[in-house]
């Protein structure tokens with residue numbers, strides 16, 4: 039027989055576990071958008087959320103892997119296969135915040151455009167221009183890296199996880215010798231230029 043003294047805590051545990059199994063939908067009127075969950079990303083991405091001009095000659099990029107379901111999640115900020123283009127003036131410092139909220143590993147690495155035809159994209163073209171371990175990638179994590187856009191040319195930000203780039207997990211990254219300001223173009227839209235500091 040169970041003594042009443044033991045039973046009371048057990049009963050409250052039972053109530054807790056029953057509560058845990060209730061569906062966890064947001065309460066009515068709850069502002070879902072404020073929390074940045076995957077569900078919010080059904081809304082079209084806005085370029086202003088992914089590029090800011092941080093300081094003189096320093097740009098900050100936010101790169102979200104698996105932002106939505108586009109290309110089976112193998113996208114950055116909702117774009118794959120070169121569908122979005124960052125343009126950075128040559129010589130600028132590029133600070134990147136990379137986020138992967140998906141259970142599938144992803145990473146980010148700056149390489150020459152031709153590398154996306156390979157099963158593995160190799161090393162970053164510029165020193166420091168990748169998440170810490172691009173071949174392995176990470177899940178449910180935010181990582182950051184900083185590098186100098188030291189040489190003009192047509193590059194890409196690709197996912198370094200094997201086979202992802204060749205399956206379209208890359209966007210364009212142009213380093214422009216004549217550009218005066220950084221920009222981000224989504225699809226066929228006009229390039230978005232963030233405000234100068």
Ligand SMILES: [Cu+2]
Pocket residue numbers: 103112143144145197198199202203207
């Ligand atoms: Cu990937």
